[in-house]
Amino acid sequence: MSSPLVILDRDGVINFDSEAFIKSPEEWLPIPGSLEAIARLHQAGWRVTVASNQSGVGRGLMDEEALEAIHRRMEQAVEAAGGHLDGIFYCPHHPDEGCRCRKPLPGLLQAIATHFDVSLENVSVIGDSARDIEAAIAAGANPVLVLTGNGEQTRAGLPVDSTVSFYADLSAAVDALLEAGP
Numbered sequence: 001m002s003s004p005l006v007i008l009d010r011d012g013v014i015n016f017d018s019e020a021f022i023k024s025p026e027e028w029l030p031i032p033g034s035l036e037a038i039a040r041l042h043q044a045g046w047r048v049t050v051a052s053n054q055s056g057v058g059r060g061l062m063d064e065e066a067l068e069a070i071h072r073r074m075e076q077a078v079e080a081a082g083g084h085l086d087g088i089f090y091c092p093h094h095p096d097e098g099c100r101c102r103k104p105l106p107g108l109l110q111a112i113a114t115h116f117d118v119s120l121e122n123v124s125v126i127g128d129s130a131r132d133i134e135a136a137i138a139a140g141a142n143p144v145l146v147l148t149g150n151g152e153q154t155r156a157g158l159p160v161d162s163t164v165s166f167y168a169d170l171s172a173a174v175d176a177l178l179e180a181g182p
Helices: 034-043 064-080 107-116 130-139 151-156 170-180
Strands: 005-008 047-053 087-091 124-127 142-146 165-167
Touching: 005 107, 034 047, 034 064, 034 170, 047 107, 064 087, 087 107, 107 130, 124 130, 124 170, 130 142, 142 151, 142 170, 165 170
Parallel strands: 005 047, 005 124, 047 087, 124 142, 142 165
Antiparallel strands: none
């Protein structure tokens, strides 16, 4: 049996979000406890990936080189906490481009499934926005909402009978994943 996989959104889950977009490594600031949560997953044998809409590239606010520098900073911070990211997948397109990889469409999550040769059926997708939840459902994955970033607002918009799991932050979501097991 292969290692269990979890997919994390980036902005609002791992790091603080910004309405002005995260455009440089200096603007990337981790949410307290998120790096340690990723480290706990990694140390428990999970594969941890990131799936993130990064339309700042398509909007011309940064180039892919700047985005790669942000991701290097994130990877270094995760490694310094004792963790590892097994992949960073992102959609660089402008929302009006009509691509298939921009969440809430499932294309980015399907690309991760193809890359790791897994079914998304039991994979948790942890995000803070309706886009993340909708993409997880569309891909047949397990949607998990954290209340950091846009999470509180997203939770308020969920149907009363929603079966989406939600947690205060990534650390609490990881605690639940590790307790439940793969």
